[in-house]
Amino acid sequence: MTMDELMAMLSGVGADFQFIEQDSPILFTSDAKKIFQYYKATPTFILENENGLMACIVSSRHGRLDRENMKKRFGYLSL
Numbered sequence: 001m002t003m004d005e006l007m008a009m010l011s012g013v014g015a016d017f018q019f020i021e022q023d024s025p026i027l028f029t030s031d032a033k034k035i036f037q038y039y040k041a042t043p044t045f046i047l048e049n050e051n052g053l054m055a056c057i058v059s060s061r062h063g064r065l066d067r068e069n070m071k072k073r074f075g076y077l078s079l
Contacts, residue, residue, distance in 0.1 A: 001053070049076060 001009075003019070010017050026032045043065070045056040056074070058065060071077070 045070075047074065047076065 020036065022035050043058045047054045047056055
């Protein structure tokens with residue numbers, strides 16, 4: 001799916017969204033601080049398997065993510 005297709009799909013269902021472009025992936029809070037008010041953002045992983053895409057939105061109240069546990073819960077071989 002292209003970004004244009006994703007934008008059309010989200011707009012089509014009335015989603016409130018915003019794409020934030022950056023030169024490199026935001027992997028850590030320190031990366032986000034350079035770009036925007038990171039405390040207003042929610043960590044989101046986009047996961048893909050043979051069934052399609054899934055957004056995994058994580059509350060910052062949980063602290064660091066346990067990726068091994070996530071793999072088991074979502075049935076992925078790798079993240």
